[in-house]
Amino acid sequence: MSSSSSTTATATATVTNNNSNNTSCCSSSSTVLSRKCFNSDCTDFKSRKGWRLRSGDFAELCDRCASAHEEGRFCETFHLNASGWRGCESCGKRVHCGCIVSLQAFTLLDAGGIACMACARKIFVMTSNPAWPPLFYHSPFPERLKDLSAKSWNQLAGSGPVPWRQAPSLFNSSTTQSELQPRMPYEIDRLNAGERFSAPSLEKRNLEDFSERFINGSPRNHLWDIVENGNAGIIGDEQPQLLSSVREDISAQQFGITIPYASPSESKGQIEGSVNPVQPAPLPLFAKRFHGTLHKGADSSVDGQTRNGRPRIDARGKSQLLPRYWPRFTDEELQQISGNSNSVIKPLFEKMLSASDAGRIGRLVLPKKCAEAYFPPISQPEGLPLRVQDSKGKEWIFQFRFWPNNNSRMYVLEGVTPCIQNMQLQAGDTVTFSRLEPEGKLVMGFRKASSTSLSDQDNETSQTGDGVSANGDADFGPSPWSKVDKSGYIAKEVLEAKSSIKKRKSSTLGSKSKRLRIENEDMIELKLTWEEAQGLLRPAPDHVPSIVVIEGFEFEEYEDAPVLGKPTIFAMDDLGHKIQWVQCEDCLKWRKLPLNVLLPSKWTCSSNTWDSERSSCSVAQELTSEQLENLLPSCNLVTSKRLKAAKKDIDNVEALGGLDTLANLAILGEDEALLASSQATTKHPRHRPGCSCIVCIQPPSGKGPKHKQTCTCNVCQTVKRRFKTLMMKREKKQSEKEAETTRKQQESSAEKLLDDDPSPSSNAGSASGSPNKKKAVSEGSDDDPNRMKSSASPFKGQIDLNIKPEREDELSPGSDSGGTKRMLQGASERYLRMQRFLSSDGDGIPASVMLQGASERYLRMQRFLSSDGDSIPASNHTVSSGGADEKVGSAVILGGSHQDAGENHPSAFSLITSASTPAT
DNA sequence: GTTACGCATGGTG
DNA sequence: CCACCATGCGTAA
Incomplete structure (x- = not known):
């Protein structure tokens, strides 16, 4: 099977096509084009998904090969004699290091050689992550076990009790995003099989946690990937605790292929926030972004941002983490954070401060997924002290803890007030969390909402100029990161008719963007006074208002939303007929139109179907300058008043709700x-x-x-x-x-x-x-x-x-x-x-x-x-x-x-x- | 009386 | 319908 051929090597490959085929593996095409098993050594028809290809797709295997893969016997079965087999420095277990199938089954050791993941985990745990002192891993095993609930897995796999083997199919067909990446099944399987965890019964919820941890965070990436390879036993019976604890370490040190997936599809996936599991890993959002600028002294392949094309926050992570938490660091920010060190910065997540967060309570609510993915696992509500360094190098110690909440947890960082104040942050500003690798030090940056002149606001896409640095996208140019943001979000926005205009003042809005989202475009276009806005209101063309009387005043109530039309001036013509004057967009001449005409926001003489003689800009306008003067107010106030006066005459619509809105x-x-x-x-x-x-x-x-x-x-x-x-x-x-x-x-x-x-x-x-x-x-x-x-x-x-x-x-x-x-x-x-x-x-x-x-x-x-x-x-x-x-x-x-x-x-x-x- | 803690509540996606 | 999370709010210190 070609799998061996492609394997690891492709680390640097730039995949342009993420969709289905393009895999680093040679026969990716076959995956799509033929019905034969992806394994070139096999002639059976494919029926199940195997490992994940670099394109994001999955090798489609026949049942037999798939089983082998799922059981971690694939390499053993098909490449036993191929080159690339090495023994784990620790346990001696043989691992095929030259195949994508087992790509994640081992890690390269600093001293040379490799270690199977099971050993790697232990090793890393022993050494402990600098960022997370051992104490962080103290959570009792039972507690950690809770993180592995079979049910969760099942849920994640979307197949309930379905054997993990079947899970892949779920992924295959899934066009919908799944929490689990294709490889998850494998892991699940192993879990279920008890290979990894001894705990016979795992709580569902915890299992979920487990999955999350390993999926969202870098640790997940690795583990996940590792598992994906199907190296059964490699992960062995690691305690969940260990697994999680290793995550970052592994991510930072492990082998790994840094594959800059930057295909559009990926971007899309990210944009959607729901990446099809089968799709290529989301763009190495971070990886890309940091490429070149942030990898100081660190092997790019080690930045942990991508493993098998999976970014630090992999597709799943991305899909799991709400976009609003996605870190949007700029190079500058990262640079600043990393300082002159050789550290690699791993953006973890960011969060806009809520009123509560920025309040005096000193509690910063952490997005659950983020907390679980990037912060040390905690089993007790009391949590752990977490040392965080700010962008200035100042260290803060927060209490990272959680509150039981609705059968779930609410994670908070306590004692953030001093830091918040120090940074002069307030609600609406954003705090960012990242990690310095390999130190593992958590770094907290910030971005002032007010400082952002440009941002994408958006809902979750806001990319602001960071307090730490400047702008976002612009700086990234061709970097995948920027691609993501641009092709992704922006593209999306564009589709949604959000034009570039948006970028104007979003920043601040961005601060509230999360809750208060005003489309930039709207804001810009509706930068009007209330009066002016009222002038734009029109009842729906076919409206049939019902009259209500309030305090003796009649109101027309409309079921339909008001319509925003081109502003016109209502008046009476010489004959005493009610009419309205509208100005051509092009020539600025005023044209007389019937009263009941509802014009589009853009209107030109050519659209004057009511007066053919004046349907061209070249035709003079009827109004004399004097008349026009009378008609047009010199100032907004006057204008509006007049407009209103005119409107009154003609039953102009005044919508309270609409007014509010417009206001x-x-x-x-x-x-x-x-x-x-x-x-x-x-x-x-x-x-x-x-x-x-x-x-x-x-x-x-x-x-x-x-x-x-x-x-x-x-x-x-x-x-x-x-x-x-x-x-x-x-x-x-x-x-x-x-x-x-x-x-x-x-x-x-x-x-x-x-x-x-x-x-x-x-x-x-x-x-x-x-x-x-x-x-x-x-x-x-x-x-x-x-x-x-x-x-x-x-x-x-x-x-x-x-x-x-x-x-x-x-x-x-x-x-x-x-x-x-x-x-x-x-x-x-x-x-x-x-x-x-x-x-x-x-x-x-x-x-x-x-x-x-x-x-x-x-x-x-x-x-x-x-x-x-x-x-x-x-x-x-x-x-x-x-x-x-x-x-x-x-x-x-x-x-x-x-x-x-x-x-x-x-x-x-x-x-x-x-x-x-x-x-x- | 004030502040802090931690659970409860409820809106939102 | 559920998870998330911002905030409310009762209680303890």
């Missing part, structure tokens, strides 16, 4: 806002560009003007709304608790609460209020302070703007009429558009302005709430946002100069700044 975007469009937003919160993963929740619509705390009590901007409204919701929620919980404890009594009391609500609520900020709040309350009249409270029920059947349906619909079970509830729910998913604001004012009134009128009632509400005897201090309202409580300084609502939300002032959105929550 958001508008805010985000501001550089500052961007920064702010990036740090606004990390607790609401679902936030999207259109999200109008309090978290999204408010600037980071401390920023932006303060809202006046009477402010009725969306932010304020939301805050108030949320507060109410929270109140209701709490009430509900409270009552539920009571119910449980004292059923009977509670029932009566509950009824009372629910039923009595109306009356108490109607009264001025009664302390009793809580119950009242349970009800969805419609706004009271603008002028009536008490209105709000009393209005609760009166407005049944009408939309309650105070509700945040999507998350609060369940809040008031016993709350008032179903109608209200229904409305709330409906509102949750709709964009409530204030199509018509039945204002007596003849002039068009911007939605925001219109809302202004209601400001007072909010103020009153605020007061009401403040005075409310509820447990929530008036000065520090806690509003619930999607389950996350947010504390809103009253100042937000009560204090500061009032900037009317209606003003087309981006800052208007910052009003709530002070309202921002600590966490968010």
